[in-house]
Amino acid sequence: MTSAPPEPLDVAPDEALRLMSAGAILIDVREPDEVALGTPVGAIPIPLRELPTATARLPAREAPLLTICASGRRSQQAAQWLQASGWAGARSVAGGFLRWQAEGLPAVVHSALDADARERYARHLLLPGVGEAGQLRLLAARVLVVGAGGLGSPAAFYVAAAGVGHLRIVDPDVVDRSNLQRQILHRDAAVGMPKADSARAALLALNPRIAVEALSLRVDAGNVQALVADADVVVDGSDNFIARYLLDAACQAAGKPLVYGAIHRFEGQVSVFGGAEEAPCYRCLFPDPPAAADAPDCATAGVLGVLPGIVGSLQAAEAIKLVLGIGVPLRGRLLHVDARGMVFRELRVPRDPQCPGCGPAPLRRPPQGLEALCALR
Ligand SMILES: [Zn+2]
Structure with a gap:
């Protein structure tokens, strides 16, 4: 008896977008300072290291689930972990957010702080643990x-x-x-x-x-x-x-x-x-x-x-x-x-x-x- 071939782990970004429009949830598994600079529209940010403790924020195990990171490696780890944990339909977006942006797919991009923000939040920008990435996170x-x-x-x-x-x-x-x-x-x-x-x-x-x-x-x-x-x-x-x-x-x-x-x-x-x-x-x-x-x-x-x-x-x-x-x-x-x-x-x-x-x-x-x-x- 042969077992069914495993489902491919990766999906292309445009296919991921199509799946999202059909109800799939996309998890951005990058670190907060990376997500603060830009993320696919509709993505839910949960860093890879937090996934095991964030299952309450994930959809039901039958739901189609996608993961994305910067280039597609961490999101593969995430999808493998999710599959092993019961989300059998979990897939990773090939090429990550870099390819997502290169293909011109919808994204929320936060450019660096402007002059007003630099002045307004100057005391945050000096603060260890906040800085520009933290301020962008607050703004998002x-x-x-x-x-x-x-x-x-x-x-x-x-x-x-x-x-x-x-x-x-x-x-x-x-x-x-x-x-x-x-x-x-x-x-x-x-x-x-x-x-x-x-x-x-x-x-x-x-x-x-x-x-x-x-x-x-x-x-x-x-x-x-x-x-x-x-x-x-x-x-x-x-x-x-x-x-x-x-x-x-x-x-x-x-x-x-x-x-x-x-x-x-x-x-x-x-x-x-x-x-x-x-x-x-x-x-x-x-x-x-x-x-x-x-x-x-x-x-x-x-x-x-x-x-x-x-x-x-x-x-x-x-x-x-x-x-x-x-x-x-x-x-x-x-x-x-x-x-x-x-x-x-x-x-x-x-x-x-x-x-x-x-x-x-x-x-x-x-x-x-x-x-x-x-x-x-
Ligand atoms: Zn209680």
């Missing part, structure tokens, strides 16, 4: 900030100032005078305006070289997946449990890192959930929403105005680190701050194997179920 990144309130204000300001190229800010509310004590995105003259629009104006005034998408809507089970789908990092600056649980579920499903922050009176907490193999999620820490009476919001409990400034800035730092791939994220760790004594404490957050958010599939609830769960309480 997409960050979703949910909430243009106390936490979203400093988080969005610093993410925009850092040069994250696409910022999506979502908030359903209008600016109220009582917000101005802490929500520094908004000016007195913006009272009565949608917060998302006020935020967009403030962010573009700070950095007109980025794209800011303002969405005046409430995160719900129907829109949460689309909101996180193309984000590289999600920052949760929401003030309600429905949004928090929905964002956790959507980030888990899409394999995106979620930068969590929360405040209460003089205390705050920050952590990073998901986005990596074996990373705990929000529900490993808080499996179910609390009863409404146990979770008063700022309007009922009060909050020290500067506190969200501290916590939101920490969230911005985590988001920027995640985009750059530098340092150690607050993953599996919860940083707690009490501004009265200015005491920072770090608590370990282990992953819960029986977690209703990231545990075995039967335990998980669809987003609609989460909405009902939060509403009940």
